[in-house]
Amino acid sequence: MNRKTSLLGLGVVLGAAVTLAAPQTLSHLSPAAYAAASDTYRQLNLFGDVFDKIRNDYVEKPDEAKLIEAAINGMLSSLDPHSSYMDAKAFKDMQVQTKGEFGGLGIEVTQEDGLIKVVTPIDDTPAAKAGIMSGDIIAAIDDTPTQGLTLDQAVEKMRGAINSPVKLKIVRGPKKEVKDYTVVRDLIRVQSVRSHVEGGDVAYIRITQFTEQTADGLKEAMDKLKSEIPADKFKGYILDLRNNPGGLLDQSIAVVNSFIDRGEIVSTRGRTPDETQRFDARSGGDLSGGKPLVVLINGGSASASEIVSGALQDHKRATLIGTRSFGKGSVQTIMPLGQDGALRLTTARYYTPSGRSIQAKGIEPDYKVLEDVPSDLKGKDDMKGEASLKGHLANGEEDTSASQAYVPPEEKDDKQLKAAIGLLHGEKPAQAASADADAAKPKIEAGKADVSSPASPADAAKPN
Amino acid sequence: MPRGFSFLVVGILAGAALTGASHGALRAATSSNASSGVPLFAEVFDKVRSKYADKPDDNKLIRGAIDGMLASLDPHSTYFDPKALQDFQTTMKGEEFGGLGLEVMMEDGLVKVVSPIDETPAARAGLMSGDMITRIDETPVKGLTLKEAVDKMRGPAKSSVRLLVQRGASKDVKEYAIVREIIHVQSVRSHIESDDIGYVRITQFNQEAYDGLRKAFDHFRTDPGEAKLKGYILDLRNNPGGLLNQAVEIANAFVDSGPIVTTRGRNAEEQQSYSARPGVNLSQGKPLVVLINGGSASASEIVSGALQDLKRGTLIGTRSFGKGSVQTILPLGEEGALKLTTARYYTPSGRSIQAKGIGPDVVVIENIPDDLKGKVSSLGEASLLGHLKNGADEEKGSDAYVPPDRSKDTQLQAAIRLLHGAKLDSLKTAPATVTSQ
Numbered sequence: 001m002n003r004k005t006s007l008l009g010l011g012v013v014l015g016a017a018v019t020l021a022a023p024q025t026l027s028h029l030s031p032a033a034y035a036a037a038s039d040t041y042r043q044l045n046l047f048g049d050v051f052d053k054i055r056n057d058y059v060e061k062p063d064e065a066k067l068i069e070a071a072i073n074g075m076l077s078s079l080d081p082h083s084s085y086m087d088a089k090a091f092k093d094m095q096v097q098t099k100g101e102f103g104g105l106g107i108e109v110t111q112e113d114g115l116i117k118v119v120t121p122i123d124d125t126p127a128a129k130a131g132i133m134s135g136d137i138i139a140a141i142d143d144t145p146t147q148g149l150t151l152d153q154a155v156e157k158m159r160g161a162i163n164s165p166v167k168l169k170i171v172r173g174p175k176k177e178v179k180d181y182t183v184v185r186d187l188i189r190v191q192s193v194r195s196h197v198e199g200g201d202v203a204y205i206r207i208t209q210f211t212e213q214t215a216d217g218l219k220e221a222m223d224k225l226k227s228e229i230p231a232d233k234f235k236g237y238i239l240d241l242r243n244n245p246g247g248l249l250d251q252s253i254a255v256v257n258s259f260i261d262r263g264e265i266v267s268t269r270g271r272t273p274d275e276t277q278r279f280d281a282r283s284g285g286d287l288s289g290g291k292p293l294v295v296l297i298n299g300g301s302a303s304a305s306e307i308v309s310g311a312l313q314d315h316k317r318a319t320l321i322g323t324r325s326f327g328k329g330s331v332q333t334i335m336p337l338g339q340d341g342a343l344r345l346t347t348a349r350y351y352t353p354s355g356r357s358i359q360a361k362g363i364e365p366d367y368k369v370l371e372d373v374p375s376d377l378k379g380k381d382d383m384k385g386e387a388s389l390k391g392h393l394a395n396g397e398e399d400t401s402a403s404q405a406y407v408p409p410e411e412k413d414d415k416q417l418k419a420a421i422g423l424l425h426g427e428k429p430a431q432a433a434s435a436d437a438d439a440a441k442p443k444i445e446a447g448k449a450d451v452s453s454p455a456s457p458a459d460a461a462k463p464n
Numbered sequence: 465m466p467r468g469f470s471f472l473v474v475g476i477l478a479g480a481a482l483t484g485a486s487h488g489a490l491r492a493a494t495s496s497n498a499s500s501g502v503p504l505f506a507e508v509f510d511k512v513r514s515k516y517a518d519k520p521d522d523n524k525l526i527r528g529a530i531d532g533m534l535a536s537l538d539p540h541s542t543y544f545d546p547k548a549l550q551d552f553q554t555t556m557k558g559e560e561f562g563g564l565g566l567e568v569m570m571e572d573g574l575v576k577v578v579s580p581i582d583e584t585p586a587a588r589a590g591l592m593s594g595d596m597i598t599r600i601d602e603t604p605v606k607g608l609t610l611k612e613a614v615d616k617m618r619g620p621a622k623s624s625v626r627l628l629v630q631r632g633a634s635k636d637v638k639e640y641a642i643v644r645e646i647i648h649v650q651s652v653r654s655h656i657e658s659d660d661i662g663y664v665r666i667t668q669f670n671q672e673a674y675d676g677l678r679k680a681f682d683h684f685r686t687d688p689g690e691a692k693l694k695g696y697i698l699d700l701r702n703n704p705g706g707l708l709n710q711a712v713e714i715a716n717a718f719v720d721s722g723p724i725v726t727t728r729g730r731n732a733e734e735q736q737s738y739s740a741r742p743g744v745n746l747s748q749g750k751p752l753v754v755l756i757n758g759g760s761a762s763a764s765e766i767v768s769g770a771l772q773d774l775k776r777g778t779l780i781g782t783r784s785f786g787k788g789s790v791q792t793i794l795p796l797g798e799e800g801a802l803k804l805t806t807a808r809y810y811t812p813s814g815r816s817i818q819a820k821g822i823g824p825d826v827v828v829i830e831n832i833p834d835d836l837k838g839k840v841s842s843l844g845e846a847s848l849l850g851h852l853k854n855g856a857d858e859e860k861g862s863d864a865y866v867p868p869d870r871s872k873d874t875q876l877q878a879a880i881r882l883l884h885g886a887k888l889d890s891l892k893t894a895p896a897t898v899t900s901q
Contacts, residue, residue: 040513043526044506046799050530050543051502053794058537059730059805059852067533068501072508074532075525079516085508271519335511338504346517393517 047071080346081389082332088340098248100211103162104188107132111151115139122188130183133172140169160185192247193217195225201233202424203291204417206240207255210247210304215254222258222287236292236424238417239308242322242407246303249331256311257285259293259318265311268331268348275348293318294420297365299383299403302326310352310363319423320365322416324403327386329359330393349393360387360398367429369419373406381406505529538805539848540791545800551611555649556707558672562621563647566591570610574598574630579868581647589642591629593868598637599628621646633835651706652676654683657876660692661883665699666714669706669763674713681717681746695751695883697876698767701781701866705762708738708790708809715770716744718752718777724770726814727790727807734807752777753879756824758842759864761785769811769822778882779824780891781875782862786845788818789852808852819846819858826891828878832865840865 051071054062069085076083086094096102106125107118118136121128138146141157149157158166168181192211198204203225207214226234237259246252249268256265260281267278295309295318306325312318331348351357362385373381382402386392408414419429509529512520527543534541544552554561565584568575575597580587598605600616608616617625627640651670657663662684666673684693698718705711708727715724719740726737754768754777765784771777790807810816821844832840844861845851867873878891 040522042799043522044509046796047505047526047529048502049796049799050533050802053802053804054533054537054541057729057792057794057804057806058541059789059807061730062537064501066536068505070536071505071529071533074535075508075512075529077532078524078528079512079520083512083516270515270517330517333515335515337507337511343508343511345511345515347515348517 076343076345078391080330080391080393082328082330082344083346084344085337086342086344091336091340091342094334094342094344098211100190100192100213102159102188102190103164103185104159105132105166105168105183105185106188107158109138109151109155109158111154114147116146116149116151116154122191125188126183126186130181132168132170132181132183135172137171138168139171139178140167142167162187189213191217193221195221197225197228198238198417198421201229201235202238202421203229203234203236204238204240207244207305209244210251210255212248212251214247214251215258218255218258219287226289234291236294237288238294238296238420238424239312239318240296240417241301241305241309242296242298242416243300243405244302244305245300245326246305246328249304249307252304252307253279254285255308257281259286259288259312260315261286263315264353266307266350266352268350270348277348292424294423295320296416296420297322297325297363298405298407298416299323299326299362299385300405301363302386303328306358306363307350307352310356310358313363313366314353314356319367320363321367321369321420321423321429322365323368323370323405324364324385324399325358325362326383326403327358327360327362327399329357329361329386329395346393357395359393359395360385361395362386362399362403367419367423369416369429370404371406371408371415372413373404377406534802534804536850538789538850538852540787540789540803541805542803543800544793544803546798549800555668556670558649558651558670560646560648561618562623562644563618564591564625564642564644565647566617568597568610568614568617570613571596573606575605575608575610575613584647585642585645589640591627591640592631594631596630597627598630599626601626619644650676652680654680656684656688657697658880658884660688660694661697661880662693662695663697663699663876665701666703666764668703669710669714671707671710673706673710674717677714677717678746690748693750695753696747697753697755697879697883698771698777699755699876700760700764700768701755701757701875702759702864703761703764704759704785705764705787708763708766711763711766712738713744715767716740717746718771719774720745722774723812725766725812726810728810729807751883753882754779755875755879756781756784756822757830757864757866757875758782758785758821758844758862760822761845762787765817765822766809766811769815769817772822772825773812773815778826778888779822780826780828780879780882781824782827782829783823783844783859784817784821785842785861786817786819786821786859788816788820788845788854805852816854818854819844819851820854821845821859821861823859826878826882826888828875828891830863830865830867830874831872832863836865 051067054067055064069087072085076085105127106122107127108120108122109116110119111117116138118132118134118138120134121132138154140146141154144157146154160166162185165182165184168183170179170181171177172179190211190213192208192214193205194208195203195205203222205218205221205225207218253265261283262281265279265281267276269276293312295312297305297309297320301309302325306328309318309320309325313320329349330346331350332344333347335343335345337343349357349359381404383405384402385399387398387400411417423429509525512525513522527545530543534543553559564586565581566586567578567581569578570576577591577593577595577597579593580591597613600613603616605613619625621644624641624643627642629638629640630636631638649670651668651673652664652666654662654664662680664677664680666677712724720742721740724738724740726735728735752771754771756764756768756779760768761784765787768777768779768784772779788808789805790809791803792806794802794804796802808816808818840863842861842864844859846858846860870876882888882891
């Protein structure tokens with residue numbers, strides 16, 4: 001397996017590196033190649049037979065490309081929930097996601113009652129400079145009304161080539177004042193790392209997803225935090241991985257390496273022993289100066305997030321606070337295919353330094369701390385995790401129960417964050433056992449409710 | 465279209481029999497005439513086989529591909545593996561199998577008894593309509609498909625099976641040990657209604673449907689007898705369809721001549737018209753009421769559409785399902801068969817009922833008990849994902865509830881009143897409840 005092509009994303013949101021390994025020769029299967037494997041040949045024959053019958057006898061002339069795509073998707077979804085086929089457009093979207101940059105306006109938008117609403121304009125972007133404001137409703141994009149568009153379609157319309165203009169019709173405030181803006185697109189970088197100083201002595205870093213920008217973003221953030229907090233007061237770091245669905249494998253390794261200087265970070269194992277690959281910390285990579293570290297995780301922390309928290313936990317480098325993580329212990333590789341599409345295929349499982357696979361189990365925090373979920377969100381903000389996904393890779397004793405994936409928008413209500421700050425100040429968090437007992441009831445209720453799909457935490461707001 | 469060796473079928477649940485079918489030589493997926501898509505498929509297949517994290521099961525992969533491809537076409541095209549094909553043939557032939565004698569459906573992940581069939585082990589053991597089956601032998605029903613549950617209940621005659629059953633609002637749990645018997649699927653049931661009406665219910669159009677109808681009519685000629693017989697009620701409610709040729713025969717049982725149905729495939733030369741043949745009509749021209757509801761589909765709609773267009777019957781009930789397509793069973797050698805949508809059908813007046821259904825001449829709605837409200841409505845073809853489109857005026861389905869108590873069956877009572885001379889208009893305002901007689 002090629003390291004550069006590996007990703008650990010969850011759902012449709014994340015993807016792989018764009019710098020792909022040289023594609024293998026696109027061998028069209030010759031029947032002779034399969035003569036040996038007669039059963040396989042028989043199976044392929046059956047498929048060909050069904051395909052021919054549809055082409056000849058279906059009530060309408062079928063779209064053959066669509067048929068093949070449906071066949072490929074059917075085949076892949078029979079494997080596991082993370083293997084899929086991407087057509088040219090989906091592949092391009094995924095590359096944009098993982099690259100973390102694109103031509104756009106710099107607004108985070110969400111959909112509310114069918115309307116496209118500005119969550120926030122991102123600082124120093126064309127949207128912010130033009131004066132777009134939080135809460136603005138985007139009523140039309142280049143004269144196309146947004147009513148009836150999906151969020152994805154609206155985002156698609158706002159993105160485009162750098163230096164190209166886009167017209168927005170904005171409806172603002174309770175008076176519904178209508179304003180027209182013409183904004184010129186620029187290169188927008190998705191900030192996957194956000195940081196600030198907490199209480200004057202704690203460095204808080206949140207990673208929203210593992211894109212190509214993450215390791216650099218983390219280094220920048222750590223440098224800045226070190227300059228802002230006097231060394232004698234510096235109590236430690238909080239690394240917030242809550243609701244981080246994952247991303248690129250190499251980036252997760254770099255993030256771990258920023259907190260440890262040696263030792264194994266993760267190993268991946270494919271079908272055969274020769275595909276086993278071990279990733280170790282490079283000496284000199286540690287930027288943390290050995291300061292104490294708390295990692296926050298919850299039911300929405302998956303994949304690359306679990307590699308990071310698993311490694312830091314096994315090395316006893318960090319204390320994990322929050323709720324059990326999602327449990328996605330597999331690695332997908334992107335393989336370019338055909339014209340412009342690509343295959344995203346589960347090629348390996350990964351193992352933490354102590355040799356455990358967290359597949360369908362998740363990582364238990366060292367201190368379980370639950371958030372108070374507002375009553376209108378109860379049951380909706382829990383994640384059922386990998387073990388409840390249909391067709392997931394099996395892994396012995398699994399944990400199918402739901403885990404909380406709610407982060408209060410107000411910092412003052414964030415009990416997990418407060419516990420982390422407290423711990424860095426020498427206060428032990430409240431006993432995990434009592435938290436467990438409290439958790440029992442809402443968890444059972446949540447188990448019955450229809451919980452959000454694994455992709456949803458990262459889907460909530462879309463930058464464009 | 466390989467008409468020579470395939471039956472035409474119409475049905476949501478039902479399909480065709482496969483007798484003496486031959487098949488063409490298997491063609492390799494990679495044959496030179498294959499379109500450009502197939503190499504792409506083969507490439508993915510190859511990559512999955514060589515790179516997937518675990519060694520994949522080739523059968524499962526191909527099965528997933530075929531299912532995915534067919535699901536992208538429409539909701540009625542499916543693949544039958546050899547076992548599924550055999551079950552399907554059993555149903556269509558009205559063949560006998562070892563079982564308990566239960567009509568069941570899936571509800572909330574459990575198997576619900578629709579009704580125990582008279583004089584079967586299930587009925588004798590005391591199973592009741594509405595019972596929820598939660599366990600079959602040692603296997604919990606939760607997580608099983610309806611088909612898997614049915615397979616577990618079937619078995620050789622004289623073998624026994626244990627059912628754990630929840631009953632009623634209090635969910636009393638009871639366990640039954642029942643010995644299987646040979647169950648004969650009867651697609652036609654009949655009786656005399658109000659001393660002077662021949663009532664015939666067809667539950668599905670299997671190969672024995674027309675014969676069953678003829679036997680019922682033979683019986684009517686002696687009881688109540690030709691002179692006394694006021695007319696017929698043909699009950700097609702909740703009949704999901706079946707064989708096209710049986711639908712044509714059943715319609716023909718009420719008319720002497722005229723077109724019954726036309727099927728049209730992709731190309732003009734695939735059009736085929738079916739007309740009434742002389743000597744098949746069994747009805748002596750007596751008045752006819754056809755009962756339909758949201759569960760009447762496909763072959764049921766061919767029959768009711770033809771009889772409506774030919775003005776041979778009065779349709780009472782609610783709008784039918786709206787499945788206006790024909791599936792053909794295409795054999796795949798030893799690998800089972802393909803059930804593929806190959807044509808649309810058109811009623812004698814030339815209308816396609818696809819995603820529209822048939823509106824009855826007189827709409828009569830059943831009173832649905834409170835505990836069933838919202839559960840017995842059929843959303844119809846128009847609401848199925850990926851259904852064949854049919855213009856802008858598609859129609860949703862309707863209720864699919866038939867009261868178990870005949871005296872409370874408003875649609876049936878309206879049919880009886882019409883055959884007893886009531887005016888059409890008076891039926892529409894049928895009282896909400898009919899007192900029992």
